[in-house]
Amino acid sequence: MEPLQNRTEGNSIAIKNGDKTRNPFKPTGAFIGASWFALLAGVVGYCIGLWNADMQLNEKGYYFTILLFGLFAVISVQKSVRDRAEGLAVTDLYYGLSWFATIAAMVLLTIGLWNAGLARSEKGFYAMAFCLSMFSAIAVQKNTRDAKLFEDKEL
Template sequence: MQSKEFFFLTWAAFLVSFSFVLIAIWNTDWMLVERGFYTICLGWITFSAFSLVKVLRDRNEGIKTAPEYLFLAWLSMIVSFSIGMIAVWNTEWIFVEKGYYWMGILFTTYTSVALAKVIRDRQVYLEEHKEVQDAIIEKEE
């Protein structure tokens, strides 16, 4: 199992990446519909990344997954990421501003994948080491 520090650093990286893009979106002079569109894209990308990691992990661990769900997870990830990137490309912003949002989308996608993996690794470890989970529960009480 990874250390608590690694677990919290992964959470911090995800929250920072998601927050930086979200704060940037909502501190612009764009119309509300534009801010809403980019916010929804960011949420969709994040959810798609979590869902894709879950279905791939389930499949690799021998947990039965429907091929249709695997297809939809891949499709959702590709479509959400593409829409986000193409939407930024089609703006009239200067290239530096486009780069900021592209990097924000990439960083959020990567940290979403990393966070999903870390959460699942922690869950598997705690299930395999029940005594560790019992000790954690005792400390909390």
């Protein structure tokens, strides 16, 4: 796969739209907005669920910490995968630890929910809000990085 930063005007694909030329690799405003909305919906929904939950404070802290840990882990995975794809140096140790942290967050949430004394609907709510948050965090990180890449090129 060819790194994006090695693209030139001669080999990049552009879509003409009237007077403006748009690079198809640059994220659109709609996709950036949808990604941020999904991230906020997932995180805020998860936190509101925790706030209203009938659990002890230490249980709420556990689930909140798993959310933060998972968000950081998936962003780290996205960054290390993207760096490797672009030919930037990423150590095998960091790459492996980011994947381990991502999987650990998912496993810890699964174990916590499996053993929790919650209704199945509540367990499903937390699992879906967690998954939405993880996926959208990856999309937001990708969009942020892509937008920065094209912003630097336009200067």
